[in-house]
Amino acid sequence: MRRGLDLWCAVAALLALAALAFPLRGGAEPLAWADMPLHAGVTLVFAAICAWLAWTGGRSPLRGLGMVILVVLGGASALDLLGTGGVAGQAASGFWLWVFALWAAAWRGIDQLAAYRGLDRRVQRVTALAVPMAFGCWLVFLWEVATVGFGVPQVLLPSPGLIAARFAGSQHILWADFYQTFVKAVISGYVLGCGSGFLVAILVDRVPFLKRGLLPLGNMVSALPIVGIAPIMVMWFGFDWQSKAAVVVVMTFFPMLVNAVSGLSASGMLERDLMQSYGAGYWQTLFKLRLPAAMPFIFNALKINSTLALIGAIVAEFFGTPIVGMGFRISTEVGRMNVDMVWAEIVMAAIAGSLFYGAMTLCERGVTFWHPSYRQRR
Numbered sequence: 001m002r003r004g005l006d007l008w009c010a011v012a013a014l015l016a017l018a019a020l021a022f023p024l025r026g027g028a029e030p031l032a033w034a035d036m037p038l039h040a041g042v043t044l045v046f047a048a049i050c051a052w053l054a055w056t057g058g059r060s061p062l063r064g065l066g067m068v069i070l071v072v073l074g075g076a077s078a079l080d081l082l083g084t085g086g087v088a089g090q091a092a093s094g095f096w097l098w099v100f101a102l103w104a105a106a107w108r109g110i111d112q113l114a115a116y117r118g119l120d121r122r123v124q125r126v127t128a129l130a131v132p133m134a135f136g137c138w139l140v141f142l143w144e145v146a147t148v149g150f151g152v153p154q155v156l157l158p159s160p161g162l163i164a165a166r167f168a169g170s171q172h173i174l175w176a177d178f179y180q181t182f183v184k185a186v187i188s189g190y191v192l193g194c195g196s197g198f199l200v201a202i203l204v205d206r207v208p209f210l211k212r213g214l215l216p217l218g219n220m221v222s223a224l225p226i227v228g229i230a231p232i233m234v235m236w237f238g239f240d241w242q243s244k245a246a247v248v249v250v251m252t253f254f255p256m257l258v259n260a261v262s263g264l265s266a267s268g269m270l271e272r273d274l275m276q277s278y279g280a281g282y283w284q285t286l287f288k289l290r291l292p293a294a295m296p297f298i299f300n301a302l303k304i305n306s307t308l309a310l311i312g313a314i315v316a317e318f319f320g321t322p323i324v325g326m327g328f329r330i331s332t333e334v335g336r337m338n339v340d341m342v343w344a345e346i347v348m349a350a351i352a353g354s355l356f357y358g359a360m361t362l363c364e365r366g367v368t369f370w371h372p373s374y375r376q377r378r
Contacts, residue, residue, distance in 0.1 A: 006262025008108035009054035009067075015049035015101035025087045033094060036085060042077045043098060046070060050105055054290070061127060064112030068134050071106045075141050078102065081147045089151030099145055106138050132256040139180055145205035158340040166340040167347055170223025173329070175347050182327040182352050185313040196249070197343070198298065199258030205264045206282070215261065218254040230316040239320045247316040252305040259301035299364035306356045310349060 020043060025031035033040040042061070047201045049070060053063065069294035078099060081087045087095055100229040140160050146152070154162060167174070204210040230247050267290050317327025326345050331343040 005342070006054045006108070006365055008030030008059050008104050008111075009050045012049045012108070013050035013054060013099045013103035015097050015104060016043050016050065019094045019097035019101060019125045021045060022083060022097060022265075023092045024085065024094045025090045026092040027090045030092070031086065038083065039077050039081055039085070043101075044075065046101070046105075047075050050101075059112050059115060061113055061116040061123075064109045065114070065130075067105050067109030067211045068113065068130075071102050071109060072359060073099075073266065074102045074105070078145060079141075082145065086149045091149035093151065097148075099142075102254050103142075106134075109335040110134050110138070119284065124228075155337055158343055162340045163343040163347065167344040170341065170344060174344065176324050177326045177345065178348055180241060180322070180324045181244070181313050182310065185244035185316075186248060186309045186356075187323075188241075189245035189313065190305060192245070192248040193309070194256045194302060196251040197301070198260050200253075201257050201260030201264065202286070204261055215258065218257055221250070223252060226312055226315045227319075230319045233316065240322060241325075244313045244316040244321070244325075247312045248309045251308045251312040255304050255308065256298070256301040259297045259304075260294060261296025264290050266290075267293040268298065294367055295368045296364075299360065299368065303357055303360045307353055308359050310356070314349060 020033050020040060023030045023032050024036065033043070050263050052060050055065065078095070081095060082091070110131060113127055115133065116127045144160045147157055148161075152159075201216075205215055226247065229250055230243075233243040233246040233250075237246050264286075314327040315324075315329070317325045319329045326349055327346050333339070333345070
């Protein structure tokens with residue numbers, strides 16, 4: 001039984017059919033779809049399947065997965081047109097209508113996957129991972145198509161293909177920069193900054209007058225710009241990774257301090273009165289009641305600091321560093337107009353920061369599994 005017309009699938013089918021009426025490449029030697037029969041056949045099949053999906057209607061994860069697979073096949077055809085088809089830099093209206101058709105189908109497919117709600121946890125988890133991955137891959141595809149199709153100069157914005165090629169061919173340089181910036185500066189500064197912020201938070205909680213004197217000072221220091229702190233730390237600790245670690249300590253100390261102090265006050269008065277009625281002292285109350293209640297706040301600071309630490313270390317390397325490091329490489333390669341290498345470093349930093357943040361999130365789920373935000377139906 002038909003459930004109504006699926007508008008997005010109908011739009012995708014119409015755009016694919018309309019693309020066949022326009023040239024693929026402009027310029028002095030235009031290219032028509034008749035010159036590329038294989039790609040024309042793929043477009044016709046795509047339009048036919050989208051028309052059938054539009055007519056049958058309905059919403060289901062299988063339909064969404066099928067549309068995503070259909071878009072992947074159509075996207076491969078579009079990329080082949082840019083590469084071997086000679087459309088790069090001269091893409092005409094027929095090619096862009098084909099891309100818009102893929103966009104409409106991708107929108108509908110990802111939307112149906114995102115709307116899935118089922119009782120099977122494994123399927124739900126796979127769907128939850130598939131949606132951001134599919135959306136991210138689609139954005140990368142649009143980036144590739146736009147830069148190559150319009151012939152954007154590499155100096156302005158390199159394509160993902162060029163960035164991937166430079167990333168794969170510069171592993172030794174990227175690893176040396178990663179080790180200098182992340183392993184040495186970020187990790188050491190992160191541990192020192194978060195650890196000292198946590199210990200000072202316990203001291204502030206134990207000595208009440210420090211809360212009125214230290215927290216306003218912390219808010220002021222946390223508002224200082226990195227570009228003002230970094231040169232001073234380079235003068236104090238030298239040009240190597242120690243000065244970058246010092247910048248990371250300054251950036252991560254006060255977020256941990258503020259969040260930990262707030263978390264230590266999160267436990268309710270009834271629970272504290274109950275601990276006092278049992279004859280519990282300060283330290284027993286701290287470890288058995290107040291610290292567990294403060295864990296969501298502490299992990300919130302850890303997750304915030306996981307990104308702040310990497311940003312601080314990279315920016316600090318702009319103001320003096322040995323001839324290695326992510327910040328050094330970015331500033332140097334920009335001056336040489338090697339923008340693809342700059343983007344390769346950005347990709348490396350994004351991967352490292354995402355994995356670091358994800359590790360903190362996994363630790364948070366293991367420690368604060370009791371929190372309402374992590375409760376799941378059993």
